[in-house]
Amino acid sequence: MVIVMAPHATASDLAAVVARVESAGGEAFVSRGTSRTVVGLVGDIEQFGTLSLGALRGVAEVVRISVPYKLISRESHPDRSVVRVGGAPIGPGAPTLIAGPCAVETPEQTLRAALMARAAGATILRGGAFKPRTSPYAFQGLGEDGLRILADVRAETGLPVVTEVVDAHDVELVASYADMLQIGTRNAQNFALLQAVGDVGRPVMLKRGMSGTIEEWLMAAEYVAQRGNLDIVLCERGIRTFETATRNTLDIAAVPLVQRLSHLPVIVDPSHSGGRRDLVLPLTRAALAVGADGVIVDVHPDPATALCDGPQALVREDLAELGAAMRGERAGGHRVLDGVASLP
Numbered sequence: 001m002v003i004v005m006a007p008h009a010t011a012s013d014l015a016a017v018v019a020r021v022e023s024a025g026g027e028a029f030v031s032r033g034t035s036r037t038v039v040g041l042v043g044d045i046e047q048f049g050t051l052s053l054g055a056l057r058g059v060a061e062v063v064r065i066s067v068p069y070k071l072i073s074r075e076s077h078p079d080r081s082v083v084r085v086g087g088a089p090i091g092p093g094a095p096t097l098i099a100g101p102c103a104v105e106t107p108e109q110t111l112r113a114a115l116m117a118r119a120a121g122a123t124i125l126r127g128g129a130f131k132p133r134t135s136p137y138a139f140q141g142l143g144e145d146g147l148r149i150l151a152d153v154r155a156e157t158g159l160p161v162v163t164e165v166v167d168a169h170d171v172e173l174v175a176s177y178a179d180m181l182q183i184g185t186r187n188a189q190n191f192a193l194l195q196a197v198g199d200v201g202r203p204v205m206l207k208r209g210m211s212g213t214i215e216e217w218l219m220a221a222e223y224v225a226q227r228g229n230l231d232i233v234l235c236e237r238g239i240r241t242f243e244t245a246t247r248n249t250l251d252i253a254a255v256p257l258v259q260r261l262s263h264l265p266v267i268v269d270p271s272h273s274g275g276r277r278d279l280v281l282p283l284t285r286a287a288l289a290v291g292a293d294g295v296i297v298d299v300h301p302d303p304a305t306a307l308c309d310g311p312q313a314l315v316r317e318d319l320a321e322l323g324a325a326m327r328g329e330r331a332g333g334h335r336v337l338d339g340v341a342s343l344p
Contacts, residue, residue: 001048002076003028003039006060013058014039020051031071033230034084040071040226069218069262071225072232077263083231085180085203086160088123090233091265096294097326098162098267099319100126103139103308104146107153112301114157116316120323124180125150125159126296130166131308132186139307147177154179162205162296168196175200185210185237185272188220198227205296207235207269214254218262234258234266235296238273247275247312250283255290267294271312277303280314285325297322 003017014030017039021028026043041048045064054062065075074080082091090096099117104110104127114125129146131139142149150161160179165171166187174181180203187193188209197204204224208217221232236255238248250273258266270283284295300306300313314322 001041001045002063002065002070003041003053004060004063004076005037005039006058007036009037009058009060013056017053017056017059020053020056021048024048024051029071029226029228031225031228031230033081035081036077036230038071038076038230067261068215069222071230072218072221072262072264074261074263079263080259081230081263081265083203083233083265085124085162088160090124090267090294092293095288095292095326096124096267097122097323098124098126098294098296099299099314101128101300102126102271102298102306102313103128103131104142104149105307107149109301110149110153111156113299114153114159116301116319117299118157118159119316120319121326122159124162125154125157126162126182127153128308129163130170130174131164132166132184133308144173147174151177165193165197168193171196171200175202178202180205180233183207183220185212188212189216191220191223194220194223195227198224198229201229203231203233204229205233205235205267207237208239208251208254210238210240210248212239214258214261218258221262221264232264233293234262234264235269236266236273236292237269246273246279248273250274250286252286252290255287255292259291265293267296268292269296271296271298271309271314275309275312277312277314277318280312281318281322281325284322288325288328295326 018028029040031038067073080092099122101113131141154161162180163178164182165174181197182205185207238250241249268287270280298313303310303313
């Protein structure tokens with residue numbers, strides 16, 4: 001069961017709701033999003049039914065939720081959400097381009113990648129300062145030095161920053177530099193980390209676990225939401241299957257499916273799913289065709305020297321075509337509307 005608060009509800013209205021629930025022996029988890037506040041209830045549902053919660057001041061509605069991911073479900077919030085990162089929206093409407101270096105290496109490399117991304121239409125800069133890698137001998141990122149570089153590049157370009165956090169102890173540190181916190185595939189079920197980012201008051205990008213089911217992905221998002229944060233963006237980044245021709249297998253069907261199950265925005269990572277530069281644009285077009293709310297791509301000014309994921313990083317020439325695809329255009333000035341090319 002969840003309680004949806006009205007937009008005009010005050011802090012005292014919310015406190016009264018929480019007090020009423022706790023007086024009946026239940027727990028109330030308050031989650032705030034850009035446009036609404038939702039209270040998730042844990043306890044005796046039948047007992048809650050006797051509390052006349054819907055009559056309390058500031059309550060818009062009380063909803064019984066049948067799915068286990070109660071706060072992020074479309075049952076609790078029929079309209080799809082928009083999450084704002086700095087001034088950049090992610091959600092229904094025009095798809096959002098998030099781009100930048102997979103790993104922050106130097107100030108010059110990061111700035112050049114950011115300028116390339118912005119020229120292509122990116123409104124959010126991605127860059128990794130902490131890099132969890134399969135091999136302990138691979139480049140692990142610059143840590144706080146990388147965060148400082150991202151902050152400097154944000155100041156120069158105006159692009160808000162999303163970067164990964166890999167340890168619950170680092171959440172406050174990363175949040176002090178970043179506009180959005182990313183949870184990578186290897187931490188998709190690190191529940192202590194999910195709870196920590198839910199507490200810190202920053203938008204969260206949650207990548208799907210490499211072997212995670214749809215429900216496991218959504219339940220991971222519920223961990224963040226239950227700690228008070230509904231500003232979550234889900235990212236389909238490819239899952240592990242028997243196929244080895246690509247780095248991962250992009251589950252394109254997950255995008256419309258999850259949009260029907262949850263009100264959260266859903267974006268796609270065509271870089272880490274395909275693992276090859278020549279696949280990024282086709283996978284981006286596939287993501288846009290099924291209605292993804294955006295894509296996140298790797299950019300590098302010199303992929304041959306990249307310390308991380310160079311084979312999938314886009315260069316300036318690739319970005320021009322990607323930017324056109326994001327605007328619904330194909331080569332030659334044609335627009336693509338509902339999957340059909342037509343003259344402008």
